Amino acid sequence: MDAIDKKILAELQKDGRLSLTDLSEKVGLSLSPCHRRVKTLEESGVIQGYRAELDASQLGLNFSAIVFVTMKEGDKKSVLGFEDAISEIPEIIQAQRLFGNPDYMLHVVTRDLSSFQKLYDEHLSAIMGVQRLTSTIVMKNVVLNRPLPL
Secondary structure, three states: OOHHHHHHHHHHHHOOOOOHHHHHHHHOOOHHHHHHHHHHHHHOOOOOOOOOOOOHHHHOOOEEEEEEEEEOOOOHHHHHHHHHHHHOOOOEEEEEEOOOOOOEEEEEEEOOHHHHHHHHHHHHOOOOOEEEEEEEEOOOOOOOOOOOOO
């Protein structure tokens, strides 16, 4: 990956709807080489997709929490079972496996506290292998969806 590829990625992180014509002008390439580079970045998996950034509160998703999960066991079956279970819960918008304790950090969005409690009681605490759940409410997003530093 060279400096031009990084320029392409930086511009697409700012605006994924940028036309190839506008992108090629911004990075200083003609249209065909720019298109080839974008295709190569897509095919190699550096560019994994394009999507719209949505305002959760405008969609009625006004409650956000971070849930820390400690597992009873760290064996492969328990880990895979947990990860499969959380991948089926759409309110979990980000999940990260951590070194040390706790084992996982989940970012959850719901309509309100009542919806979160129902999700917590009926789904999260019911997942096989979970020893402890600890949650904290998100007060405010300070940095959100920041582009990767290139």
